Amino acid sequence: MAGERHGPGPPKGIGRAGLVDWIIGCASPIVLIEAPAGTGKSWLMAGLAAMLDADVCRSQTCPEGRLCLWDVPDCGQSGPLPDDFTPGARLILAKRLHTAVPGLARADVYGRVTRIPADALLLTEADLQPAFGAAAPDLIARTGGWACLLPAATTDVTDAALIAFLRDDVLGQVPSARLVALDVVLADPQARLGRGALKGVPFMEGRGSGQLPLPAPIAACQPALAGALADILRSRAADPVEARAIATARAAQGQFPQAIALFQSIGAWQAALDALRQGHGVFFIHSFGAEAVETMLAGFPADLVAQTELLVLSRAMQALKRGEIPLSYRILIDRYGPDIMNAQKVVSARDRYSLALRFFRLLMRVWEDADLDARLIEEAYKLLAELPPADDLRRGAFYNTVLDFYNRDRRFSQAEHAAARASTHYGRAGVPILSFYVDLHRAIIHLFRGDPTGARGHAARAASHFAKVRHDNPGDARLLHLLDACISYETGESEPLLRFLSLDLDALAQGEVWPTLIELVLTYATQALSEHFSTMAARAFLDRWRVTADRSTQFGRLINIREVVVLQNANRWQEGASKAQELSGTVTLAWVQAAGPALAGLRDRDDVALALVWLRHMAQITPARPDLDGLLRAMLDNPHLLGRQRTGAELWLAHVLQRQRRGPEAEVVLRRALAQAASQSAVATLGEERGFLDDLTRTRRFAAALERSDPIHRVLRLVKETGPGRTRPGKAHGLTRQETRILHALAEGAANKAIANLLGLSEATVKFHLSNLYRKLGCATRRDALAAARALRLVS
Numbered sequence: 175m176a177g178e179r180h181g182p183g184p185p186k187g188i189g190r191a192g193l194v195d196w197i198i199g200c201a202s203p204i205v206l207i208e209a210p211a212g213t214g215k216s217w218l219m220a221g222l223a224a225m226l227d228a229d230v231c232r233s234q235t236c237p238e239g240r241l242c243l244w245d246v247p248d249c250g251q252s253g254p255l256p257d258d259f260t261p262g263a264r265l266i267l268a269k270r271l272h273t274a275v276p277g278l279a280r281a282d283v284y285g286r287v288t289r290i291p292a293d294a295l296l297l298t299e300a301d302l303q304p305a306f307g308a309a310a311p312d313l314i315a316r317t318g319g320w321a322c323l324l325p326a327a328t329t330d331v332t333d334a335a336l337i338a339f340l341r342d343d344v345l346g347q348v349p350s351a352r353l354v355a356l357d358v359v360l361a362d363p364q365a366r367l368g369r370g371a372l373k374g375v376p377f378m379e380g381r382g383s384g385q386l387p388l389p390a391p392i393a394a395c396q397p398a399l400a401g402a403l404a405d406i407l408r409s410r411a412a413d414p415v416e417a418r419a420i421a422t423a424r425a426a427q428g429q430f431p432q433a434i435a436l437f438q439s440i441g442a443w444q445a446a447l448d449a450l451r452q453g454h455g456v457f458f459i460h461s462f463g464a465e466a467v468e469t470m471l472a473g474f475p476a477d478l479v480a481q482t483e484l485l486v487l488s489r490a491m492q493a494l495k496r497g498e499i500p501l502s503y504r505i506l507i508d509r510y511g512p513d514i515m516n517a518q519k520v521v522s523a524r525d526r527y528s529l530a531l532r533f534f535r536l537l538m539r540v541w542e543d544a545d546l547d548a549r550l551i552e553e554a555y556k557l558l559a560e561l562p563p564a565d566d567l568r569r570g571a572f573y574n575t576v577l578d579f580y581n582r583d584r585r586f587s588q589a590e591h592a593a594a595r596a597s598t599h600y601g602r603a604g605v606p607i608l609s610f611y612v613d614l615h616r617a618i619i620h621l622f623r624g625d626p627t628g629a630r631g632h633a634a635r636a637a638s639h640f641a642k643v644r645h646d647n648p649g650d651a652r653l654l655h656l657l658d659a660c661i662s663y664e665t666g667e668s669e670p671l672l673r674f675l676s677l678d679l680d681a682l683a684q685g686e687v688w689p690t691l692i693e694l695v696l697t698y699a700t701q702a703l704s705e706h707f708s709t710m711a712a713r714a715f716l717d718r719w720r721v722t723a724d725r726s727t728q729f730g731r732l733i734n735i736r737e738v739v740v741l742q743n744a745n746r747w748q749e750g751a752s753k754a755q756e757l758s759g760t761v762t763l764a765w766v767q768a769a770g771p772a773l774a775g776l777r778d779r780d781d782v783a784l785a786l787v788w789l790r791h792m793a794q795i796t797p798a799r800p801d802l803d804g805l806l807r808a809m810l811d812n813p814h815l816l817g818r819q820r821t822g823a824e825l826w827l828a829h830v831l832q833r834q835r836r837g838p839e840a841e842v843v844l845r846r847a848l849a850q851a852a853s854q855s856a857v858a859t860l861g862e863e864r865g866f867l868d869d870l871t872r873t874r875r876f877a878a879a880l881e882r883s884d885p886i887h888r889v890l891r892l893v894k895e896t897g898p899g900r901t902r903p904g905k906a907h908g909l910t911r912q913e914t915r916i917l918h919a920l921a922e923g924a925a926n927k928a929i930a931n932l933l934g935l936s937e938a939t940v941k942f943h944l945s946n947l948y949r950k951l952g953c954a955t956r957r958d959a960l961a962a963a964r965a966l967r968l969v970s
Contacts, residue, residue, distance in 0.1 A: 188305050190214070193294065194221045197266060202288040204255075204281055207268040209292035210376035211248075211343040212322025215268040218295065219245045222266060236275075242266070246273055250347075255281060271374050272347040292377055296391060297321055318390030333398060340395065341402035348374055350410055353403060354423035360400050363388050367427070414440045425449045430458070431466040438473035446474070447484060456487045456534060457567055459495055460607045463645030467492050480509070487534050494541050495649075497686045502538065517542075521553045529560055537571055540578045543689045543729050551579065570599030570608060577615055581690055582779055584814035586619055593619075606642035607650065613639060617657055618694050624817025624856045626664040633657050649685040652678050660698040666857035666892040671702050675715075683718060692719070692729050693779075696736045697818070701743075701862055705896075708967075709744040713737060731757065735783045742787070745865070745918040747794055748928070754787050763788050766805065774811040782814055786823065793826035793866070797833035806830065818859045821847055829866045832873065841879060844870055845886070852885035857892045864893065868911070913947045914968070916940065920960060921969040 197205055197218075209215055219230045223243055231237040231244045235253040240260060246252050246269040255265075255277035269275060271292075281287050296319030302310035306328075317323035322339065325331045345353060355371035356378065372378040377389040387393060410416040421436035422445075430453030437446035450458060450470065459467045471479055471489060479485045486509045493502035506514045510531070514520055520527055520535040527535075536554055558572050573596035580589035593616050600609040613636035620628035633654070640647075640654055655678065659671040682695070696719065703712040716737050720730065734757055741750035755763070761781045766773070766788040776782045789809055792802055806827040810820065824847035831840035851860050860867060871877050871890065880886050909917065919929045926944075930937045951966075953959040963969045 188217075188297070188301055190218055190221050190301065192300075193218065194225055196294075197222060197290060198225060200288045202286055203264055204278075204287045205264070205266045205290060206278070206282075206287050207266070207290045207295070208271060209268075209290075209295045210271055212320060212339070213292055213295040214297070214321040215295065216245055217321070219243055219266070219268050236265070239263070244268070246270075246275065248343075248347075249273055251276065270347075271376065271379075293389075295321075297324075316394060318392070318394035320391035320394065323391070323395055333401075336395065336398045337401045337405065340399055341405050344376055345399075345402055345406055350407070350416055350419045351423035351426075353407060354420060354427055354429075357400075357403055357407065358427045358429065359388075360392075360396060360403070365427075371427075411436060411439070418442060418445070421445070421449070425452055428453075430454075431462050431470060434470050435473060443474065443478060447482065450484060450488070454567055454603075454605065455484060456491045456530075457571070457605065457608070458488060459491055461605050463647060464492065464495065466645065483509075483528060483530060487530065490534065490538075494538065495686050497684065499541055502541075506535075517544075518547065518550050518553065521550065521557060529557075532557060533561075533568060533572075537575055540575050541686075541688050543692075543732070551576070566599040566602040567605065567608075570596045570603055570612075572596075573599065574608070574612055574615070577612070578688065578690060581615060581619055583777065584779070584782075584816065586623060589619055590616070606639045607647065610636050610639035610643070610650065610654075614653060614657060615690065617661070618690055621657075621660060621664060621694070622816045622818065624821060624851070624859055625854050626661050626856065627854060629657075629661050629664075633661060648681075652682050652685070653691070656682065656695070660694060663698055663702060664858040665855045666896050668702060668706060668896055671698060672706055675699055675702065679715075679718075683721075687729075689729065689732075692732060695719075696732060698858070700736055700740050701858060704740055704743050705861065709740060709746070712740045716740070731759075731780045732783070735780060735787060738787050739790075739862075742790060742794070743862070743865070745915060746921070747791060748924065750787075751791055751795075754784065754791070757784060759784065761785050761788070763791070767792075769805065769808070770801075771808050771811075773805060773808040776812055777814055779814075782812065782819070785809065786819055789823065790826055793830050797830045802830050803827060803834070803836075817854075817856070818862070821851055821856065821859050822863050825860075825863045825866045825870070828870055832870060832876075837873075837875065840870070841876055844876060845879070845883070848880065848886045848889065849883065852883075852889040855889070857889060857896060860889065860893045861896060865915075867893065908950050909947065909968070910943075913943050913950070916943050917947060917959070917963055918969055920956060921963070 197207070207215055207218065222228070223230050226241060226243070228241050228243050231242065232247055234247060234249055236242070236255055237244055238256070240263045242263075242265045244265060244267045246267065248270055250272070251274040252269070253276075255275060257277070267275070267278075278287070282289075297314070297317070298319065299310045299314050302313055306313055313324065313327055316327045322344075323336075326333075326336050345356075348356075352372060352375055355367050356375050358365045359367065359372070359378070377391050388396065392399065407420060411420055417436050417440050421433045421442075424430075424436065425433035430449050433449045434446045434453070437443075437449060454461050458470065467488065471485065471492070474482075474485060479489065486505060490502045490505045493499070493505060503515065510527070514535065517535050517539055521532050523532070536550075536557060539550070554572070554576065558569070561568050561572070573592045577589050577592040577596055580586070580592060593612050596612045597609060600612060613632045617629040617632035617636060620626070620632060636657070637654060640650065643650075655670075656674055659674045662668075663671040679699075696716070699715055700712045703715055716733050719733050734753065738750045738754045741747075741753060751763070759781065761776075761784040766785050769785070773785060776785055786809065789802075789806055792799060793806070796802065806823055809815070810823050810827070815823070824843055828840045828844035828847065831837075831843060848860070850856075867890075871880065880890065916929055926937050926940050929935070930940045935943075948954060948959055951959050951962045953962055960969070
């Protein structure tokens with residue numbers, strides 16, 4: 175028999191007697207020991223040779239004889255097995271995974287082969303105990319039983335030497351596609367791989383999809399194995415043929431940024447574009463993040479980026495996600511001309527524009543502060559019919575867009591239906607950040623409807639989706655923090671929102687914004703800043719958002735309306751009215767006073783908000799107006815009111831009825847509004863109307879009635895405890911609530927008669943409070959009193 179009598183054996187003291195006995199006891203004519211390098215095949219064959227008093231053959235040719243030990247050398251293919259064995263003859267064959275032995279498969283089919291798997295060669299504690307004693311368990315943990323790792327665990331073998339061994343002897347012959355699959359599973363042991371993706375990879379063959387944990391020998395050397403893997407893939411990528419193979423494999427495993435970069439490196443532009451399409455096309459940024467998009471776009475030639483529709487739309491989406499809406503328009507205009515600005519025409523122009531462009535132009539409406547257009551909705555649903563039924567990503571995006579349309583139009587039942595459809599499609603598409611946006615929208619809807627409990631549930635689901643996002647996404651993380659802070663503020667906890675405004679506001683203002691989000695920010699932030707800092711702080715905040723609005727030529731009217739509310743909350747009613755009069759549009763004070771039932775038919779978000787501003791002004795300044803209760807009731811019949819707006823209007827109505835000496839009616843309205851707010855823990859909603867609420871609850875009859883309801887009593891206590899910071903300094907200086915209110919009216923420049931009308935007092939009573947106010951501030955005139963109040967920060 176050709177070969178050597180004595181091959182290398184195991185380190186002194188390490189025995190494999192149990193494994194040797196098992197192999198010798200096999201009845202099959204062929205015993206196949208198939209394992210990667212470093213598992214001790216040669217040790218094992220030496221032990222078998224000693225037990226059987228036989229030689230070990232280490233040539234590429236199969237030995238002949240009744241008992242043959244064949245340790246096949248590392249090669250692509252050895253010589254064949256003989257067609258037939260002599261009766262009673264045995265062959266014990268050891269080889270690496272990638273080495274092919276002709277005839278072995280045929281023998282296996284005929285049941286003549288017993289396979290000894292690689293796992294069976296792994297060392298055990300019992301194997302190591304004689305040589306290492308008490309250290310054996312630790313060595314098993316550090317090596318996973320893989321013999322080649324013992325030197326690194328017991329001597330000074332360097333990491334570089336181990337990486338070189340794994341690279342050259344373990345992974346060197348594995349095809350690139352399977353190395354990519356190994357790379358994927360090392361990065362994420364739960365990754366779902368295709369069947370056979372890891373064939374030929376040591377200890378990983380037959381591994382199920384998403385199986386945990388990694389096999390012990392792989393886990394034991396995972397850092398070094400990852401280094402060896404990176405070396406091989408980097409080296410192979412220098413060959414254009416191998417680079418294409420690796421890129422194709424990465425695309426098959428969903429690693430589209432890496433695949434695109436490799437295709438780009440060899441100038442395979444069409445293959446790179448195909449990989450971009452597979453990687454969700456214009457939604458690539460949602461799956462892989464802004465940095466990946468930046469790198470992807472930079473890798474294409476400039477002329478392709480400027481002219482290829484997929485790249486043009488990807489650039490436009492990138493601009494939208496940065497909050498740079500004018501840049502997004504400019505990118506599209508440069509490619510398609512100025513007609514692209516007309517969404518209605520683009521979406522309906524099937525003969526002029528591609529489906530991809532028309533769909534993208536529809537999506538852009540999410541970022542545009544525009545009214546819901548019935549004709550556009552009709553065209554949008556026609557566009558939906560053109561999408562393939564299995565195109566869950568774009569179908570989800572369609573319903574997400576429609577959701578935002580309905581949300582702006584206060585058609586919340588339709589919005590919820592669209593949200594449910596979007597959630598279903600996005601779930602199938604498997605892009606968690608898009609599912610996150612749907613629940614973010616749904617949470618905002620519930621918050622605006624005055625339901626913080628429902629909002630919290632959707633915020634939790636949004637957080638669950640966000641936790642599955644695999645790329646850095648600080649902008650969307652801020653949105654989630656903002657949402658949680660607003661929900662907390664609504665239920666009476668102010669600190670999270672105040673912290674957000676202090677730490678994250680600038681970054682939020684410079685990022686992606688859309689109308690629904692802007693409305694949320696403007697509503698809660700200005701209320702918090704007014705109550706806990708000052709009117710000046712709230713107005714400065716609005717001025718900063720005007721700068722943001724200039725970037726996108728949007729939201730200006732919404733910001734101005736909110737400033738009027740801030741002024742009203744500060745008892746600066748005259749200034750607020752002047753500001754409201756400056757706003758363009760048909761909804762003026764005169765129009766509201768004559769509107770009657772027409773108030774119930776207002777649909778536009780800003781028109782509704784402006785009408786409410788004027789009704790609030792009238793409730794405060796002219797509560798005795800005979801038809802004012804009718805105007806307020808007409809407004810309450812408007813189906814497009816938010817929950818917050820409805821609660822405010824009901825409190826104004828109760829205030830007007832009380833001032834008109836219609837106490838029983840006022841009590842009914844007040845109890846209804848407070849009971850609804852209490853059932854939903856809508857503390858901030860009531861806090862926004864603190865001035866009206868204070869007037870109503872000062873009435874002894876009302877206060878006694880409200881005390882009999884535990885939920886109402888509880889929510890009123892929370893409103894009081896979370897009261898505005900601007901009243902607390904007054905108390906600290908001995909001012910009563912009424913004196914503080916008069917001081918704020920003085921700051922607006924109101925005369926005694928105007929203050930009396932504003933607060934429902936006689937002029938004599940106002941003079942009485944003024945004299946007390948002057949005495950407490952140590953002043954004798956209005957001017958000195960205001961100067962002292964500003965120095966003490968009692969007024970802004």
